[in-house]
Amino acid sequence: xxxxxxxxxxxxxxxxxxxxxxxxxxxxxxxxxxxxxxxxxxxxxxxxxxxxxxxxxxxxxxxxxxxxxxxxxxxxxxxxxxxxxxxxxxxxxxxxxxxxxxxxxxxxxxxxxxxxxxxxxxxxxxxxxxxxxxxxxxxxxxxxxxxxxxxxxxxxxxxxxxxxxxxxxxxxxxxxxxxxxxxxxxxxxxxxxxxxxxxxxxxxxxxx
Numbered sequence: 704x705x706x707x708x709x710x711x712x713x714x715x716x717x718x719x720x721x722x723x724x725x726x727x728x729x730x731x732x733x734x735x736x737x738x739x740x741x742x743x744x745x746x747x748x749x750x751x752x753x754x755x756x757x758x759x760x761x762x763x764x765x766x767x768x769x770x771x772x773x774x775x776x777x778x779x780x781x782x783x784x785x786x787x788x789x790x791x792x793x794x795x796x797x798x799x800x801x802x803x804x805x806x807x808x809x810x811x812x813x814x815x816x817x818x819x820x821x822x823x824x825x826x827x828x829x830x831x832x833x834x835x836x837x838x839x840x841x842x843x844x845x846x847x848x849x850x851x852x853x854x855x856x857x858x859x860x861x862x863x864x865x866x867x868x869x870x871x872x873x874x875x876x877x878x879x880x881x882x883x884x885x886x887x888x889x890x891x892x893x894x895x896x897x898x899x900x901x902x903x904x905x906x907x908x909x910x911x
Contacts, residue, residue, distance in 0.1 A: 705737040705801050707827075709792055709817070710808040713740045714760050718747035720810050720834055723896055725760070732762035739764040739799075741792055745772045745784075768795050785811040796821050804828040812837035813856070815863040815870075822868070831864060832871040834896075836880055861885060 712721035728738045744754045744767040758765040768791035773780025805827045807814035815831040822829035838856040841847035861884040864870055871892050872878045
């Protein structure tokens with residue numbers, strides 16, 4: 704089975720979604736799966752260095768697409784970063800061959816919309832591995848006003864999740880939230896986030 708994962712950050716970046724996705728893809732390769740990650744070339748914490756467009760890590764194929772690099776300094780810059788990443792990922796995905804399933808995370812938000820469109824266009828199985836429920840989380844945080852724009856984004860997000868073959872959620876509260884939007888129970892799979900205890904070590908508080 705050939706799997707394509709899409710997320711804005713991946714190894715060697717240390718963003719939370721990058722770490723857990725790296726851990727998962729390493730395990731899938733060990734099980735004999737053919738795994739490719741489509742990701743960005745910028746760093747979560749910024750910086751001038753740009754990651755290479757193609758790479759391989761522990762058997763995981765990595766393709767990094769271009770996007771603008773305004774970072775988190777302004778909302779407009781962040782939106783432009785998102786938009787250019789969406790366009791680059793869409794173009795690269797459409798040209799991909801031999802993929803059986805596409806798995807999208809939620810950075811940037813609304814990747815589930817792209818996953819559904821790719822599923823229809825390419826005949827792939829579509830999986831959305833949710834780390835956040837957007838746009839609800841943005842409304843609750845005060846980053847997005849609960850007006851017409853939020854309603855349109857909610858409609859798009861809920862529509863796309865209802866049309867995914869599988870939606871992975873982190874816990875019962877997220878599961879109940881999605882059930883309330885019309886996602887069927889048999890579409891949902893609860894997998895809490897994890898950490899590899901063998902990679903953790905205590906350090907002196909002065910060094911922490």
